[in-house]
Amino acid sequence: MCGAPDQDTLPALEVSAAEAVIHGTVVKDGSPLAGAYVRLLGSTGEFTAEVQTSATGYFRFYAADGEWTLRALAPGQSVDAAVTAVKGEAVSATVEVPA
């Protein structure tokens, strides 16, 4: 398994000490946006992973300590949000795509 897992059928969130979880929701017009692409970029802007949001706009990444950028892509739109991750913890983010 290497491709992005279906974000609709993820297991319940468990945060191990070995990884930092970055998760959240993409919203548009106050409503969750399903099917948006979310890219996780490293501290140098390098692509690390990409998933497609679930029916409830949810996404989840497993990462390491440090500064990361979330980039949400929807037709004609691209929005960035910065997050700081810590191993053993889950950091939550809401990415708002302009209406």
Add this chain to the structure above:
Amino acid sequence: MSRADVLVDADWAEAHLNEPGTVFVEVDEDVSAYDGGHIAGAVRLDWTQELQQPEARDVIDRDAFSALLSKKGISNDDTVVLYGGNNNWFAAYAYWQFKLYGHDKVKLLDGGRKKWELDGRELVKDVPERPATQYQAKDADLSIRAFRDEVVASIGSKNLVDVRSPDEFSGKIKAPAHLPQEQSQRAGHVPSAINIPWSKAAADDGTFRSDEELAALYGEQGFDDSRPTIAYCRIGERSSHTWFVLHELLGKTDVKNYDGSWAEYGSLVGVPIQKDV
């Protein structure tokens, strides 16, 4: 070989959807993507269950490839247009496998599913019915496939291109960040490998960079045109993407995909591993 021979854009695809002799094939690891909607007329290939031997974690053999394509209704003369999710990772792997078994007329849809979706193009749920064929695969072309012993023997002499993300390369993380990080294997990379992430070859929408940008990218990262090349990643699909760039788009010779990749190398006992963290 030129870009037009191996890559088609979404406009070309839309104009050729129902053309006899052209078969669109969606390749995914997560096969539910196809069920939710696919390009009209496209058949599905399941990377995990159909292109691989799930237990051996090896590519299917020549006879199995012949049987698979026969069952899917694809003939030796068809032009196969491959596309998929995950920025065409698994479609690129399938492309490499089609070439491995000697299928001449195969192309990738630039940008794959993502570009198609971001463009707002039509996806359908109808599953096409194609009559079975008598597909005959050729012997595997091992000039495009590397095995572990060759990788070890190539340390310090060939271009070893590690196409994973910088954090996977350094050993900071063991798997792509959309996956849990608990793996049995060691973290790090093959000594002397250069890290040119697959993603540098593609734009945000999944389309490939221009030939000029791609040539500059590999040149800047220490790629030596005078040496043979082996590309690897974690399970061989992202490195198929880079193999496609180097061998098919840029026309470099003697480029192999090490499809065993880090899942194999990082689990071997007694091989050298370099870790930067």
